[in-house]
Amino acid sequence: MSDHHNDNTEMFALKAGRLHSGARLATLTLSGRNPIATPNYIAVTSRGAVPHIAQDVFSKDTKIKGVYMALTAYLQELKVIEKAPKETPPVFKYKPSDNASPLRRFVALSDNSALILGPRRVPPVTAPTSNTRTSVAIFTSVGFSQLSVSDYSDAVVKLQPDIVIGLGDIPVGPSSFSQKRSEAMTDRTTAWTPAQVKAIASGLKDRHPPVFFAPLLPLPAETQRWYLEELSGDSINGLAVYSTSTLDNLPEPLHRHPKLAFTEPESPQHLLRQIAQGIDVFTIPFITTSSDAGIALDFHFPATSIDNSPPRPMGVDMWSEVHATDLSPLSEGCTCYACTDHHRAYLRHLLAAKEMLAWTLLQIHNHHIMDKFFEGVRTSLANDSFDNDCQTFERVYEPRLPDKTGQGPRLRGYQYRSEGPGETKRNPTVFNRLDDVAAKVAESADTNPIADVKDVEATGFAEKSE
Template structure:
């Protein structure tokens, strides 16, 4: 049901490559490409009709921890009515039929949990607090929800530096969980309903998980449709038998420079959280690849801050060469006004533009790789653009609890107070007015207050 074809590769081991990922009944995805991350099953700030009309999103990453609470059993998503062969996951999130659905256990980026993983479960962050996701429950969820692509569970260490023994446990647990996933998902009655399996590769050195990688190439190769890597460095020195599998990165690139490094190592699909972060912070991405051929004295910024007063009266589009819905119909001053007014439309228009920017970026990267000029173009891009994203200056939309890590009791509010008690506000107004001079009293009193002068 899922096929991948490498159209061009500079090397048969590691290096940038161009490919095509195809699933029956869906549009082919040209790689390298990005995967849109979701929150509670939707791309942030974008409604489903807007996603279809004004973006070119071809695949979405969904996290099971977004849909479950303290206990996985009884979650509404598992009660979604679906006909034979339909995906309850796709129906629940109302995803388009031509968009590839990818289901993993945790979000990207994942919020660190206070509890550690164990031999049969990983720690997750649900909408009502931290919990444990049992590996058997996860495999049951994959069979029930039927995503297009199922990412196997990995024991990812998220608590600082790990010991050698802990790293060995990580590789062994991931290995065992992959075996269980292949056995349970392969036992499904109808092959058309089986999700394609992407084997998770934890972010540890390949030498320390050599046995696991060897088994992927020899024992499980015929059951796998791709690889899900948590660190792009693991794409180096993979077994040759795994070369023709698509590689999806679940790392957390913070800038387009990081994306280029991943593509240079042969990564095909990349989750990019900074697209949503930029939109949240009121930043419009304006970079191009390899960048404008202009003489510049210093690197250009990767984005512009629409909160800045400099954009208050600018009638220019967000990016001069962008033809997205936002840039062809609105200008910087309008987006600046919407941000100041805290209108949700501001973040919707920014998200449309930022997704369009990434579409052009990856399209240019694919052409550069196919032309054999990728390394030179990356050097040009590095010289022409700053290495870091613009700093956040304005406040974004309201922060949801699962997006941030709690520091314990007594911590400051994450969102400003939107309203107050009327009697408290009336008291504050009265106190403010009490300190003002008023035109009351006789002429002597008015003259003493400096309001009038007797003639």
């Protein structure tokens, strides 16, 4: 696949740092897209869009360099009647007039932003069934299903993303695996990866195929040594990392590739540790999670240390009533749209009223904070002060993000897996039964003895007095 692209060294140009391991400064360049200075992040989408952010807002008020989209968001296996043929999802029928990526045009994504396509959402949902020899278990918007290697390759050919995350036998949920399961994961992924590369390149003979990021299994490098040696050729352009433990003892030839992490970091401190281990690009679920919780992120890198001061919180809970009359920005010195055009009191009002604009403003702000965070990381690496700056950040800020105290936007069925009978409701009850109100109304009914029309006639009607 690399024959259709510039040399991998040109696609991923290292500027500073060590090639074999550790934090490094580089630029990821994709044809027709804005270059991505690394370390950096890409935004996680839900059903084709960054949650709460419309595409015009995405282009105007954010500086997001790329987005990750899951194929499962576009897979539908609806059946009108039993044994009826499967319906083709609309995105697979769409043919742009300008010969651009059907997926890019379908979701109205800016041409400047990189489009990364993977098999599962981030974070993934645990499926009740296991992966098979030819497919993986997935959770779609209409239920659980199996995604085969051939179907995934065909979808990539049709949708034409900039980067495709290779399909690997990676179970969702467990953090450790038996020797037998580890061997099955390695054998299957070793067979699947070249099959995907060949199928995608064959299906896109007349145009540049996507950059292929091979999955690194969440196993120690020694356990998947055979698979890693197979990856050391020229058939891949990057690595998808699911566990940073895999980076220990990684074969030397693989370190030249960019590494995209699906490790679900829980805090900025986790990001810094993984940057130190050599991760170049991140998917960060806690950005949207914080926005949904009504938390405005508030941290900077490098951090400024103040002697004998307690650790600072890394976010502001906008549900707190103390913000009801506070006209200050969400974060002091922040230049995002939410902070320059609005204030805490307004956002607190929007949250209390459950206005959708509240979460839109929070998303704009929180993504801006992450933009500045990674900008600071790159500056620190360029100044060769990254290690010291990380230690200062650990001292200045609390080790975890603030807890959620308010109710976020209503959860939809496609956002989580049902746990079975008797589970608690994810959303609070909005409408309640009015039986008690009806009883009170009955008790206070009109006791006027006139109950028949004859009684009304006998009583007479009111007359207008002169």
